[in-house]
Amino acid sequence: MLPLLLPAGVANAAEIKPVIVDTDIGDDIDDAFALALLLRAPEVSIEAVTTSFGNTTLRTRLVRRLLHQAGRDDIAVGTGPSTADSTRFTQAAWALTRPAAPAPDAVALLLERLRAAPTGSITLIAIAPLSTIGAAIARDPATFRRVRQVILMGGSVRRGYGKVPGTTSATPGNEYNIHSDPGDFRRLIESGVAVVLMPLDATEVALPLAMRRDIFGQPDPADRALAALYAQWAANNPWGPVPVLFDVVPVAWLLDPSVCHPVPIRLAVLDSGATIEQPGAANVHACLDVDRARVLGLLTERLKASPSAR
Template sequence: MSISGIALWLACCCCAAQVNTAARPAVAAQPVIIDTDIGDDIDDALAVGLALSSPELHIVGITSAWGDTELRARLLDRLLSETGRSDIPVAVGIEKHGKGGGAFSQARWAQRQPPREHPKAVDFLLEQIRQRPGEITLISLGPMTNLGAALDRDPVTFKRLKRIVMMGGSVRRGYDDLGYLPTRGPEPEYNIAMDVEAAKKVFGSGVPLYVMPLDSTQLKLDDTKRELLFTRSTDLTDAIALLYLQWSRETKNQTPTMFDAVAVAYAIDPAVCPVEPLRLRIDDQGYTREEPGAANTFVCLRSDSDNFFSFYMPRLLEQKLQGSGSLLP
C-alpha cells in the first residue's frame, strides 16, 4: 500500500471511530479484571492495550497467569507505568508450568522493571468480587489456573462474578484453519490444554461463560496495520512496538494473531463477535467438545476481520502523544 493509501485508510478509521463514539450513549464503565499470561505471545499485550484504550472498561486490576507469574507481573508494572496507568493494581498469579508451554519471549523488557511486592491473584480476585458482587466481568486470556484455585477456595464468592469472557477452546476449527479450506476439525487449544483441570472447573462453575475460541480469533495484524500502529509514537504504541520486536525475534514470527484481543473487544462490544448458545465440555485431553443438551456457554464461532480491525485500530491510534495533551489528527 502506498503512503497516500495508508493515510487515506487511517483517515477513514479515525472518522469511523469519531462517528461511533458520537453514536454511543454515555454509560458507566463496566468493572473488569484481566487474567493474562502476558509475555509469551504478543497478543496479550495487544489485548491489554485495547483495554487501556477503551473508556467502556474500568480495569479493577490485572492478574498474571501461568509460568513465571512474578516476571509477568513486572512486565505489567512496566507497561502500566509507561502508559501512565500505575493506578491499576497488579496481582501475581500461581506459578505453574506445563509441558509444551510457551517461551517468555518478552522477558528482557520485563526484567528492566524493578521487582516489587504484589498481592496474590486469588486473594485479589475474591476480594474484588466480594466488594462488587454480580458486577465484575473477568476477562481470561491465559490458562485458567488462578480461576480454578479461586473456585476451590471460595466457590460461593467466585460464582458472584457477572460473567467470564475468555479466549480459549477449539470448537470446530483448530490452529491455522482460517476457513479457506475444508476444516480439519478441532484440536486442543493452548489456554485449555495447559491446565485442563482448571478449565473443567471453570466450565462447570455455573458462571455465565462467553467463549472466543480458535474458530473466531485467528485474525492477523498484517504489515500495513503494524506500520500504522508501531509508528504512531504514543506511550502505549511505543511500548507495544518494543514488545513486538522482542516477540518477533524470539519466535521468528512476523505477523501477530489477535487471539486475546478478540476477547477484550467482545467484552467492550458484543457486536464485534456475535455469540450463540452451545453446550461445551472439556475432555481429559483438553479438547473443547460440543454436546447435545442445554447450553452452558455462549460461543463466537465466526468473526469478521474488517469489522474487528475497524473497531480495534482507531482506539490505539487515537492515544495521546507522549508529553502532549493533543491528539494526532
C-alpha cells in the same frame, strides 16, 4: 461535592464496564495488544490485572511496566500461582527492566475485588490458561459467583489452528489455553457463572503489516511499549512475524458485540484439552465466527487515537 469526571465519549457512570483481566502476557504477543486495547477504552474500568500460568512473577513485572508506560500505575496487579510452562517467554528482556517488587496474591486480589463490587457487576476477561481463576473458584466459589460473566479466549469447537496466520482448519484441535489446564476450564464451566467462549473458530485474526506500522508509528508511550514488545516477540518466537490477535477478540466483543454472536452450546472437556460439542443443556455461549474487519478496525482506531481523545 465535586462533579464526577467521566472519560470522553461516556455519557454517564452506568455506561462504564468494570473488568478484571487475567493474563499470561509475555509468551505470545496477543495479550499485550488486548491489554493495550483495554487501556484505550474509556467505557471500561480496569479493576485489576492478575497474572496466570508459568512464570507469573515475571509476567507481573511486564504488566507493571506496560501500565507504567501508559500512565496507569493506579491499576492493581496480582501474581498468580506459578506453574510449569515449556513455552518460551519471548518478552522477558523487556519485563526484566522493571524492578522486582512485592505484589498481591492474584487469587486474593480477584476475590477482594469481587466482594467489594456489587454482585453481577464485574466482567472477568480470561486470556490465559485458567490456573489463577481455578484457584479462586477452589478457594471461595460463592464469592467467585459474584462475577457478571467470564469472557474467555479458549477452546476449539468446529475449527482449529490454520496453517497460515489468520486462517482456521476444518478440523478442531487442542487450543493452547485449555490444553495447558483442562481441569480448571472444567472447574469454570461447572462453577455456575456465565461463560462467553471465544474459541479458535472466532479468534484467528491476523494483524497485517500496514496496520502494525500505523500502530507502532504513534508517539504515545503505550504504543511505543507495544512496538518494543512486538520487536522482542518477533525476534524470539517460533511462529513467525505476523501477530494473531486471539486475545484481542474477547476485548473487542466487550466493546462492540457486533464482532461476533455467541450461541448456546454444551461442551465436554477432555483431559487432552479437547473441547467437544455434544447434545444437552448449554454450559457456555460460544462465538463460532468473527467479523475480522470489525476487530481490526476497532483495534487500529483505538490504538491510533491520540491520548487527548481517550
